[in-house]
Every structure is written in C-alpha cells, then in structure tokens.
Amino acid sequence: MATQTADMLEATGSSEGSFLLSSVQAMANWSRKNSVWPLPLGLSCCGIEFMATAMSRYDMARFGMEVARFSPRQADLLLVAGTLTYKMAHVMTRLYDQMAEPKWVIAMGACASSGGMFRSYPVVQGIDEFVPVDFYIPGCPPRPDAVLTCLIELQKKIDKDRSYRLSFSAEKVEGQTPLVEQTQLPGRGEGPAVAMATAGEHFGEDGPQKRAFRGIKPEEVR
Amino acid sequence: MDTLKTSSMRYSDEVPEGVAPEIVSALAGFAVQWSGGAGAPHPHQDRYPGVLVKREDWLPAISALRDGAGLIWLVDHTAVDYPARRPARFTVVCILMNMATQARLIVKSRVAEGESIASLTGLWHAANWAERETFDMFGIAFEGHPDLTRIFMPEDYDGFPMRRDFPLQGHLRFQD
Numbered sequence: 001m002a003t004q005t006a007d008m009l010e011a012t013g014s015s016e017g018s019f020l021l022s023s024v025q026a027m028a029n030w031s032r033k034n035s036v037w038p039l040p041l042g043l044s045c046c047g048i049e050f051m052a053t054a055m056s057r058y059d060m061a062r063f064g065m066e067v068a069r070f071s072p073r074q075a076d077l078l079l080v081a082g083t084l085t086y087k088m089a090h091v092m093t094r095l096y097d098q099m100a101e102p103k104w105v106i107a108m109g110a111c112a113s114s115g116g117m118f119r120s121y122p123v124v125q126g127i128d129e130f131v132p133v134d135f136y137i138p139g140c141p142p143r144p145d146a147v148l149t150c151l152i153e154l155q156k157k158i159d160k161d162r163s164y165r166l167s168f169s170a171e172k173v174e175g176q177t178p179l180v181e182q183t184q185l186p187g188r189g190e191g192p193a194v195a196m197a198t199a200g201e202h203f204g205e206d207g208p209q210k211r212a213f214r215g216i217k218p219e220e221v222r
Numbered sequence: 223m224d225t226l227k228t229s230s231m232r233y234s235d236e237v238p239e240g241v242a243p244e245i246v247s248a249l250a251g252f253a254v255q256w257s258g259g260a261g262a263p264h265p266h267q268d269r270y271p272g273v274l275v276k277r278e279d280w281l282p283a284i285s286a287l288r289d290g291a292g293l294i295w296l297v298d299h300t301a302v303d304y305p306a307r308r309p310a311r312f313t314v315v316c317i318l319m320n321m322a323t324q325a326r327l328i329v330k331s332r333v334a335e336g337e338s339i340a341s342l343t344g345l346w347h348a349a350n351w352a353e354r355e356t357f358d359m360f361g362i363a364f365e366g367h368p369d370l371t372r373i374f375m376p377e378d379y380d381g382f383p384m385r386r387d388f389p390l391q392g393h394l395r396f397q398d
C-alpha cells in the first residue's frame with residue numbers, strides 16, 4: 001500500500017515518545033478521507049436506500065461517514081440520491097455553492113446520473129448538467145453495497161489528492177511557467193466551482209436535442 | 223351557436239337522460255350543447271352528463287349551476303388540448319358535484335390559443351391552484367385570478383408541457 005498515508009504512518013524512533021514524519025498533504029488527505037461528512041440530498045426512492053446504507057446493517061460509520069450533515073456548510077460530500085427536477089436544480093446548485101472546499105459530489109442512482117426512466121419535461125437528465133460529479137453509482141436504486149463501494153472509491157480518490165503539494169511547490173519563478181497551474185489541479189482546491197453549463201450548451205447546438213424543450217414553437221416542432 | 227357546432231356526434235341540443243331538472247333550468251338562459259349521460263350512445267362518451275358552454279358564459283353559467291342547481295363542489299378543474307382543432311384548440315373542463323344528490327356535471331368550454339377565460343376563484347378558492355396548474359401546463363390565462371403564476375415548473379421555464387405539440391423528451395433549455 002504505497003500511498004501517502006502509508007508514508008505518513010511510517011514512524012521514526014521507538015514507540016515511546018515517537019513522532020510521525022509526514023507531509024501536510026498526506027495528513028490532510030488522511031483526515032479528510034476518514035471524515036467525509038455527506039450532505040444527503042434525498043430526493044426520492046434512492047434517498048431511502050441511502051438511509052439503509054447509513055443504518056446499522058450496512059453501517060456507513062465504519063468509514064467515518066456517519067455524520068450526515070444537513071447544513072451544506074458542514075458537509076464535504078453532496079450525495080444526490082434521487083430524481084432531480086428542474087425546479088429543484090436551483091436548490092441543489094445553491095447547496096453546492098454553499099459547501100466549503102474541498103467538496104465532492106456523488107450522483108447516486110440512475111435518476112441522478114442520467115435522468116433514469118424519467119426522460120420527460122420536468123426531470124434533469126443527469127445532475128452533471130448543473131454540478132461537477134465525482135462518482136456515478138448505477139442502479140435503480142443502487143444496493144447499499146454499491147453505495148459503500150463508491151464511498152470507498154471516493155476515499156481512494158481523496159487519498160490521491162495533490163492540491164497541497166502543488167500549491168506549495170509550484171512557486172512562480174519570473175519568466176518560468178509553473179508545471180501545473182493552480183487552476184488546473186485535478187483534485188480539489190481549484191477555487192469556487194461554478195455551475196457547469198446550461199443543458200442547451202451541454203448538448204450542442206446542432207444535435208437533435210437542440211430544439212427539444214426550447215419552448216412553444218409549434219410550427220418548428222411539427 | 224356557431225362556435226359550439228362540432229363535426230363529431232358527441233354534442234347535441236338534447237338534454238341527456240338523468241340530468242336533474244334544476245340543472246336544466248339553471249342553464250336555461252345560456253346557449254349550451256349536451257353530451258354523455260346515462261344513455262350515451264357513443265362508446266367514448268362519459269356516463270356523466272357534460273355540457274358545453276360558450277367561453278363568455280363560463281363564469282355566469284357555472285355560477286348559476288352552483289347557486290341554482292346545488293352543484294356546490296368543484297371536483298376538478300383542468301383542460302384538454304386538441305392541437306388540430308381550430309380555432310379553439312383547448313377545452314377547459316370542470317367537474318361539479320351536488321353533495322346532496324351525488325349528481326355530477328362536467329362543464330366544458332373552448333378556448334383558442336392566446337384567449338383567456340374567466341377564473342372561478344371568486345366561486346371557489348379551490349379553483350386557485352387548479353387554474354394555476356392549467357396555466358402552467360397549457361398556457362391558458364384566467365381572467366381575474368389573484369396570482370396567475372406557474373405552480374409546478376420553475377418560473378423561468380419556457381413552454382407549456384401538457385400541450386400536445388410540446389416535445390415528449392429531450393433536454394430543457396433555459397433562456398437567459
């Protein structure tokens with residue numbers, strides 16, 4: 001397990017009065033990944049399955065995730081479980097904007113990932129039309145095991161986060177391009193996230209989707 | 223009566239059997255067409271009697287039915303879109319019920335695109351949200367409604383999804 005966590009846990013000296021050598025990055029990743037506090041946005045049936053995941057049989061607490069926070073300011077993970085309607089999308093974007101960095105998003109279930117079976121006028125065809133998504137969980141609803149697997153994958157992703165290392169090491173030298181711009185970081189810490197795109201931009205201007213849902217233009221539609 | 227004439231056989235001047243006499247007398251002053259009823263010959267016709275009124279008679283006729291014929295309960299209030307029908311493509315429908323006799327009456331009227339029809343909120347508060355829904359889904363305006371705004375769809379939603387020419391599927395496009 002050659003992760004940063006393993007590096008960090010490599011103790012020096014005897015067990016008495018020992019100390020740890022580590023990097024800020026590894027320390028932060030270790031603490032972040034073991035205390036991912038979800039903000040469950042339970043919009044429909046998938047929300048029930050999330051509750052099952054959190055309850056004692058599947059016991060999300062084993063991964064440090066039992067503290068479901070219903071205030072976005074105290075949450076790290078936006079877990080969208082259910083069918084997102086366009087009317088609710090504004091609420092979800094606002095919740096996402098209020099969460100402090102670093103933050104992650106999981107689209108749980110077919111509805112949150114792609115609109116699911118509701119390919120109709122009120123339902124957002126995937127929450128990634130509005131917020132950036134880290135993980136999609138397939139299923140209708142996903143089994144709790146799938147949710148747990150996803151959360152473990154999320155922990156692995158958090159463990160690989162390199163935002164500290166890059167922001168501390170990439171000191172700008174006059175006339176020299178830094179290796180990685182702060183804004184290009186693959187992980188988190190890239191500043192305030194903006195809602196990605198409107199659905200229309202997302203699906204291109206010339207596709208068959210273009211005129212769909214644009215409004216009442218009967219002569220165009222017929 | 224011209225606007226009420228229809229090519230189908232669904233409507234007639236004859237009062238269907240089973241319609242209470244007080245309903246007929248309440249509507250005496252209005253030009254109406256009847257349909258449905260207990261002995262409805264057409265397989266698609268309703269067991270409940272229906273009456274088609276002119277758009278401008280909508281509020282007075284329903285008011286007369288409520289006060290004169292005991293149809294005191296507004297069971298439902300919605301609309302239907304017949305996109306090919308011209309000039310009035312929409313049928314506004316409300317179902318009234320007499321709580322004492324359990325008699326029901328379906329009252330309809332036709333509205334063209336861009337036309338408005340009187341609001342029933344003065345007769346029943348229950349009509350408020352029903353009319354907002356009809357406005358939201360069909361784009362039919364109700365005159366005299368206290369707050370005619372969208373009720374289900376977001377305020378910036380573009381289009382009226384229950385119209386038959388609204389796309390069945392696809393991605394919404396917000397206009398900003």
Ligand code: SF4
Pocket residue numbers: 044045046047081082083108109110111112116139140141142
């Ligand atoms: S994916 Fe299935 S279970 Fe989940 S919210 Fe949608 S319909 Fe419900």
